[in-house]
Amino acid sequence: MIKAYIKCIEYYLPADVLDNTQISVDFPDWSVDKISAKTGIYERHIADKEEFTSDMAVTVSKKLFENNNINRADVDFILLCTQSPDYILPTTACIVQDRLGMNKTVGALDFNLGCSGYVYGLALAKGLIAARIARNILLITSETYTKFIHKGDKSNRTIFGDGASATIISTDGICEIGDFDLGTDGAGAQNLIIKNGGARNPLREEKETIDEYGNVLNPSYLYMNGPEIFSFTSSAVPSLIDNVLFKNVLKLETIDLYVFHQANQFMLNHLRKKIGIDESKFYLFLKECGNTVSSTIPIALKNAMIDNRINKGTNVLIAGFGVGYSWGGTVLRF
Amino acid sequence: MVDKDLFLAGFRDLFDETDPQEIQFETQYKDLEEWSSLTVLSLIVHFEDNYKVKLSPVNIQESSTVDDLYKLIV
Numbered sequence: 515m516i517k518a519y520i521k522c523i524e525y526y527l528p529a530d531v532l533d534n535t536q537i538s539v540d541f542p543d544w545s546v547d548k549i550s551a552k553t554g555i556y557e558r559h560i561a562d563k564e565e566f567t568s569d570m571a572v573t574v575s576k577k578l579f580e581n582n583n584i585n586r587a588d589v590d591f592i593l594l595c596t597q598s599p600d601y602i603l604p605t606t607a608c609i610v611q612d613r614l615g616m617n618k619t620v621g622a623l624d625f626n627l628g629c630s631g632y633v634y635g636l637a638l639a640k641g642l643i644a645a646r647i648a649r650n651i652l653l654i655t656s657e658t659y660t661k662f663i664h665k666g667d668k669s670n671r672t673i674f675g676d677g678a679s680a681t682i683i684s685t686d687g688i689c690e691i692g693d694f695d696l697g698t699d700g701a702g703a704q705n706l707i708i709k710n711g712g713a714r715n716p717l718r719e720e721k722e723t724i725d726e727y728g729n730v731l732n733p734s735y736l737y738m739n740g741p742e743i744f745s746f747t748s749s750a751v752p753s754l755i756d757n758v759l760f761k762n763v764l765k766l767e768t769i770d771l772y773v774f775h776q777a778n779q780f781m782l783n784h785l786r787k788k789i790g791i792d793e794s795k796f797y798l799f800l801k802e803c804g805n806t807v808s809s810t811i812p813i814a815l816k817n818a819m820i821d822n823r824i825n826k827g828t829n830v831l832i833a834g835f836g837v838g839y840s841w842g843g844t845v846l847r848f
Numbered sequence: 849m850v851d852k853d854l855f856l857a858g859f860r861d862l863f864d865e866t867d868p869q870e871i872q873f874e875t876q877y878k879d880l881e882e883w884s885s886l887t888v889l890s891l892i893v894h895f896e897d898n899y900k901v902k903l904s905p906v907n908i909q910e911s912s913t914v915d916d917l918y919k920l921i922v
Contacts, residue, residue: 543881548864552886669885726878727885740885741905745892780886784893 518640519687520846521650522582525679525813526574527559527803532660532671541668543728549672554779558675558804561658566600568609570678571656575614578652578680586614589682591648592622593638595631595808597837598658599624610654621648628706629775629836630696631655631808632679633843637694639683651683655808659736662708664722666730670738673778677806679813689830692845695757697750702839705742709733744781747835752789754833758843764829766790769845771823775834776800776810797823808834815846824848850899855918858898862890873915895921 534546534556550556561570571594579586594607607622621642627634632655639651656678663670683691710733711717722732731737751774759765772791774782779800786796799814806813811832818824826848833843852873859877860868866882877883888908895903899921911917 727883739905741888741892741908744889745905748892748896780889784889 515644516646516685518636518643518683518691519685520636520689520691521682521684521687522578522584523679523681523812523816523819524574524578524581525677525809525816526570526577527675527677527806528561528565528570530560530562531557532560532675533557537668537672540665540671541728544668544672552778552780553672553804554782554798554800555672555675555804556801558660559677560660561676565658567596567598567656567658567678568600568606568613570658570676571596571606571610571654571680572613574656574678574680575610575652575654578682582682584682586616589616589650589652590620591639591642591651592616592620593635593651593653594622594624595627595635595653595655596624596657597626597628597807598661606656607654627838627840628657628807629777629805629810630834630838630840630842632681632811633694633832633834634696634840635681635808636683636691636844637696637842640691640694643683643685649685653681653683655679655812657807657809659807662736664730664732664735666722667735669727669729669740670736673805674736675804675806677803677809677813679809679816681812689846689848692847693758693761694842694844695754695761696842697754697840699746699750699839702742702746705739705746705839706837707737708735709737743836744784746839747777747781747785748788750839750841751785751833751835754835754841754843755789755831758831758833758845762845764831764845768829769795769831770828771795771797771818771830773797773811773814773818773830773832775836776814777805777836807836850918850921852918855921856914858894859891859914859917862887862894871914873913873918875914876912877914877917878912891917
């Protein structure tokens with residue numbers, strides 16, 4: 515079987531910043547120190563009013579081509595992961611192909627996943643390479659969740675930020691993509707959802723309510739049942755890690771670095787302790803961008819490379835989990 | 849069998865700003881000003897780490913006093 519590798523990764527964060535001072539002005543019972551201590555997040559980037567998923571996807575792809583000497587004519591497939599597409603249709607990946615001036619011979623598709631999206635994107639790309647359908651795949655994650663977050667929803671405004679990433683997956687590169695463990699449990703669909711705007715519930719004006727924690731709830735905006743999501747990850751992620759290690763014939767201690775979906779610091783610390791991962795092997799990158807959904811793993815990977823936490827010979831285990839519920843993990847061998 | 853006073857002390861520790869004396873067995877914990885979804889997460893972890901009890905968010909929703917929570921571990 516042809517092996518699949520990551521060749522390069524870049525990411526992009528929008529210019530506007532929402533910091534903890536601003537959040538504590540909007541929600542006076544949330545002090546700046548408390549927000550940073552509990553979530554590990556100091557600021558989030560917010561897409562401009564006129565900046566959308568395709569814009570961020572184009573920006574980050576151009577950055578990837580320029581910084582890594584990639585000839586865009588060599589790319590033969592675009593995979594774009596988003597839950598905030600510019601339109602219901604057409605496919606955002608098609609818009610991106612045109613705006614990047616890429617070959618009309620490329621395959622292009624969007625796939626709708628959140629926090630597990632980057633891992634699934636790598637799995638799809640590896641499959642395309644193994645089946646000789648494509649040789650150079652541009653995997654983009656691009657998400658403008660903040661456009662779906664109600665101004666009065668303290669919890670979600672604190673956690674989420676916008677961002678995008680671009681990765682080239684090819685027949686050679688800096689790290690080999692290992693074997694995958696993937697999972698799904700749609701029974702949790704209602705716990706992280708935007709109810710309105712699809713065919714079932716078109717967008718409409720609805721009465722807002724306040725939940726027991728003081729967050730404004732509106733079915734046209736993002737809803738997250740934090741405790742239920744926490745409970746799900748606490749049960750699903752430890753066995754995900756076991757399975758990824760087993761499939762890659764590795765042990766907990768033979769992994770050099772763990773890069774999990776950067777949900778929030780509280781949840782990550784809990785998972786790390788529960789699984790028994792040494793703190794020195796657990797990478798955190800939340801401070802400057804918060805939870806950017808499908809982009810957290812590539813953003814963290816890029817920064818771990820810049821920080822010299824990833825070098826030749828490093829085994830990195832990546833794991834994504836969240837909305838769906840959906841989860842997945844693999845090992846990257848540098 | 850978990851000592852009742854220790855249980856109460858452990859529960860009080862989940863709060864940073866609330867006066868411990870404000871939290872008693874009959875306290876309706878969801879009425880505490882500091883109660884938040886993050887407290888719920890801390891409570892789930894606290895039960896798992898200290899009492900080996902897997903508390904679900906529904907358990908917490910359905911209980912109302914600190915004593916109700918204590919009954920979940922005895």
